[in-house]
Amino acid sequence: MSNLSRHTSPINGNKTIVSKTTIKITPQKPFYRPIAKEIEVFEHAYKNKLPILLKGPTGTGKTRFVEYIAYKLEKKLITISCHEETSSTDLIGRYIIKGAETIWINGPLTKAVKEGAIIYLDEIAEARPDVIVAIHSLTDHRRELFIDKLGKNIKAHQDFILVASFNPGYQKGFKELKPSTRQRFIAISFQYPSPQIESEIIENETGIEEALAKKLVHIATKIRNLTELGLTETVSTRLLVDAAKLIHSGLPKRLSVKVAVVEPLTDDLEITNALTDLCDLMI
Structure with a gap:
């Protein structure tokens, strides 16, 4: 993230690994194609x-x-790619031993709170429950971060804002955000763009x-409508962009679609063969 309709060009940023958490700082302008009023909503x-x-x-x-x-x-912008091992310590900070002394190192969330950065918790539902607890006081009128290991509260910089992403379809029945957590945010829904816009993005x-x-968008639309296949995820704009890049670089069209669109969707051999036949006919 984070539609791809809004994304498009690869972004090169500095990356630092902090306790299995990736921090990305992206200074250059990315291509984005607005779909509705999401920019206006974010600004307000x-x-x-x-x-x-x-x-x-x-x-x-x-x-x-x-x-x-x-x-x-x-x-x-500081982006945290959350996963099942992402803890509040990864975000807030920790003590480390340096030489003969013990020093405190701020985590990415603490840095963002102090510096007034945008912090983006990508796939927040994947993180451990203590992460949700840690951000509660940042998502209400208090706008402060409690660091228990230091015994202090830090008031958020006036420019600080917390953004999180969530995939309801993927998480359904597995990891859900509690209503008490969801209601601490305003929410913007992202769906696949119209065929015209998606084609423009590609x-x-x-x-x-x-x-x-x-043609690629038509293939995606067809597969997205095949709900009877029971796919966990369907064809994203990102996959179509990947297929188009392979085709543009000279890989045969059918093979490009197979490896970039069909294979990432499923490991079921019958479904893979059926989707491959469908794509071969449409491409």
């Missing part, structure tokens, strides 16, 4: 210091949207001709 939320939850399937542009907004507002990202971009 920012003015009112309201935390924001981005909801939607993978590959619909949530992360690219945040990168675009950070550039537009000229704010530092063209812009890869340089392939319009007719081929439209």
Whole structure:
């Protein structure tokens, strides 16, 4: 993230690993294609210091949207890719031994709170429960971070804002955000863009001709409507961009679609063969 319709060009940023957490700072302008009123909503939320939850399937542009907004507002962006081992300590900070002394090192969340950066918790539901507890006081009127190991509260900088993303379809029945947590955010829903916009994004990202971009979108639309297959995830704009890049670089069209669109969706051999046949006919 974070739609890809909104994302498009690869972003090169400095990356630092902090206790299995990746921090990305992205200073250059990303391509983003607005779909509705999401930019306007974000700007008003920012003015009112309201935390924001981005909801939607993978590959619909949530992360690219945040990168675009950070550039537009000229704010530092720190992105945390959450997973099952992401803890509050990873975000807040820890003591480390340096030489003969023990020193405190601020985590990315603490840095963002102090410096007034945008912090983006990507796939927040994947993180451990203590992360949710840690951000509670940052998502209400208090706007402060409690660091228990230091025994102090830190008031958030006036420019600080917390953004999180959540994939309801993927998490359903597995890891859900509690209603008490969801209601601490304003929420923006992300879905796949219209065929015209999605085709425009693919063209812009890869340089392939319009007719081929439209064929890829048509394939995606067809597969997205095959709900009886029971796929956990369906074809994202990101996958279409990947397929288009392979085609543009010279890989045969059918093979490009198979490895970039079909294979990432499922490991079921029958479904893979059926989708491959379908794509071969449509491409």
